[in-house]
Amino acid sequence: MSIPPQNGWEGGRLLIDLAAIAANYMILHSLAGPQTEAGAAVKANAYGLGLAEIAPVLYEAGCRTFFVAHLAEGVALRSLIAPDSRIFVLHGPPPDTAPAFLAHNLLPVLNSLPQIQEWQALAQNEKSALPAALQLDTGMSRFGLTEDDVNALSHNNGLAGIETILVMSHLACADTPEHPLNRHQLDTFERLRKRLPPAPASLSASSGIFLGPEWRFDLVRPGAALYGINPTPGQPNPMQPVIRLQARVIQTRHVPAGAHVGYGATFVTQRPTNIALLGIGYGDGFPRRLGGKGVAVFPEQPDIKLPIIGRISMDSLAVDITDLAGLPPAPGVAFDLIGPHNPLDETAFLADTIGYELLTDLGSRYHRTHHDPRKG
Numbered sequence: 516m517s518i519p520p521q522n523g524w525e526g527g528r529l530l531i532d533l534a535a536i537a538a539n540y541m542i543l544h545s546l547a548g549p550q551t552e553a554g555a556a557v558k559a560n561a562y563g564l565g566l567a568e569i570a571p572v573l574y575e576a577g578c579r580t581f582f583v584a585h586l587a588e589g590v591a592l593r594s595l596i597a598p599d600s601r602i603f604v605l606h607g608p609p610p611d612t613a614p615a616f617l618a619h620n621l622l623p624v625l626n627s628l629p630q631i632q633e634w635q636a637l638a639q640n641e642k643s644a645l646p647a648a649l650q651l652d653t654g655m656s657r658f659g660l661t662e663d664d665v666n667a668l669s670h671n672n673g674l675a676g677i678e679t680i681l682v683m684s685h686l687a688c689a690d691t692p693e694h695p696l697n698r699h700q701l702d703t704f705e706r707l708r709k710r711l712p713p714a715p716a717s718l719s720a721s722s723g724i725f726l727g728p729e730w731r732f733d734l735v736r737p738g739a740a741l742y743g744i745n746p747t748p749g750q751p752n753p754m755q756p757v758i759r760l761q762a763r764v765i766q767t768r769h770v771p772a773g774a775h776v777g778y779g780a781t782f783v784t785q786r787p788t789n790i791a792l793l794g795i796g797y798g799d800g801f802p803r804r805l806g807g808k809g810v811a812v813f814p815e816q817p818d819i820k821l822p823i824i825g826r827i828s829m830d831s832l833a834v835d836i837t838d839l840a841g842l843p844p845a846p847g848v849a850f851d852l853i854g855p856h857n858p859l860d861e862t863a864f865l866a867d868t869i870g871y872e873l874l875t876d877l878g879s880r881y882h883r884t885h886h887d888p889r890k891g
Contacts (some may be wrong), residue, residue, distance in 0.1 A: 524882030526794030526830070527801075528761045528849070531564050533887040535755040536741055537576040542753065543737045544577065546724055551731045554580035556720065556738030558588060558605070563875040564742060564758065568885040570595045573741070582736055586612055589621040603648055603681070605658070613637040617645070624648040624683065626658040631668070631677065638676030648681035649711060653703040654696055655687040662707060669710040679714040681734065689722035689730075690748050701730060721746040725753075744870035745860045752860065760801075760853035760877070762793035762811075765831065767843040776833050777825025782807065789837045790824070793850055798829040800878035801852065802866040806832070809865050812851040813839055820857070821850070 544553040555578045561569040570581065570592055580601045583589045589604045596602075598620060607623045607630040608616055614637060616623055625631050625647050638645040652659035660668070668674055684704050688694035704718055715733035721740035723730050725747050740746040743757035768790050776782040776790065793811065797803040806827040810820040811834045821834050834850065836843060844850075853862050863873045 524763075526763060527799055527881045529877060529881040529883045530759040530761070531568070531883065531885045532755075532757050533568065533572045533885055534889045535743065535757045536569055537572050539741050539743065539754045539757070540573055540576045540578060540737075543721075543724060543735070543740060547731055547735045548728065552580060552734045554578060554582060554734055554736045555741060556582045556736055557592065558582065558584040558738070559875050562738065562742045562871065563877050565883065565885060566591060567595055572887070574600060580734065582738075586615060586621070590615070590619050593619045593621065608633055617641070622646055622648060622680070624650050625677075626650045627660065628664055628667070631674070635676040644676055644678040646678040646680045648683055649679055651682065651684045651704060651707050653684040653700040653707065655685055655700070657685070659684060665707050665710050674712060679712045681717060682708045682711055682714050683717040685720065686718060686723045686730070689719065689726060690746065692726055697726060697730075739871055742874060743859055744874070752858070756855065756858060758853060758859060758874070759851060759855070760881070761849040761851055762795040762832075764791050764844050764846050764848045764850070765794045766792045766846060767836070768792070777806070778828065779826055782825040786837070788835055789839070789843050791834045791836045791844060791850070792831050793834060794831055795852070796828045796830045796832055798878065799880045800876040801827065801832070802868065802873065802876070803827045804866045804868070805862070809852070809862060810857055812854060812856045813844060814849070814851060816840060817856045
């Protein structure tokens with residue numbers, strides 16, 4: 516007979532604040548201004564936090580334009596939100612999949628001449644112009660039509676059969692406001708889109724919104740900022756925190772000075788040390804790089820940053836709790852690994868990565884709780 520986990524979870528718990536996501540959307544919508552629509556990027560399972568739970572919250576907050584990366588993500592999203600919403604698939608139609616876009620009411624972002632040709636072939640079969648977005652490469656050298664492509668399309672009715680409903684590009688350095696590429700990409704975007712059919716324009720994702728009105732155009736496409744990642748690095752985070760990651764104590768132990776902790780004996784205690792072993796590790800997507808760098812927080816003594824010591828294992832990590840007052844916490848007690856006193860972006864920095872990667876790496880073993888304080 517199986518034993519249910521204590522209070523519904525064992526090793527790690529990921530708390531996701533849906534009200535904070537809605538509030539972040541409204542912050543970005545307000546900042547974009549009354550003439551600019553705010554969409555939402557919900558690719559990669561809403562940045563790892565749960566598409567099924569988050570997409571309806573964004574819809575309720577007023578979002579009507581969504582962006583995913585892959586066709587399968589678009590199909591999943593279409594089943595979750597009302598048909599009056601637009602779903603753009605950023606990678607466009609893979610070969611021989613264009614009919615599926617029509618079947619599921621999805622909009623392709625056309626990034627190349629072959630994708631345009633495939634969409635045009637479908638339009639010819641349908642005997643009707645079909646809506647799509649066009650993406651321009653304005654200096655990132657990632658996705659999008661080159662200047663030569665745009666020149667070719669601007670002649671000889673090169674976009675026949677396509678109803679261009681959006682022209683877009685993507686900023687490479689928006690989180691670095693002083694970077695000269697931002698202005699270069701803006702100028703290039705303005706120049707190239709004039710050679711295409713008139714259509715609403717979109718250049719900015721999360722950080723680009725904060726560059727100023729020039730970069731916002733008709734539609735902004737926030738992603739990371741919705742989920743609490745700071746869109747203005749080096750400045751106070753204007754977004755509300757969305758996640759809290761907790762891990763339970765499996766065991767505590769007292770070791771003398773000179774004890775080795777963890778694989779490889781990379782950490783040696785310099786004093787008699789109390790250790791708490793917490794039940795998550797890199798098998799849960801918690802970065803192994805945080806061994807010797809990251810911190811945990813005991814919620815009852817939040818001002819003390821407790822170092823993660825030794826190498827992080829697949830299913831556990833060790834925390835030095837010597838500086839806590841009172842008796843060591845009992846098995847089952849929860850520590851914060853990301854929370855109000857150890858924010859997501861700070862934890863990502865200690866792991867030598869970014870909040871995007873940390874969020875999307877958080878694995879399936881966490882007990883996930885989506886909570887909306889507005890609804891009790």
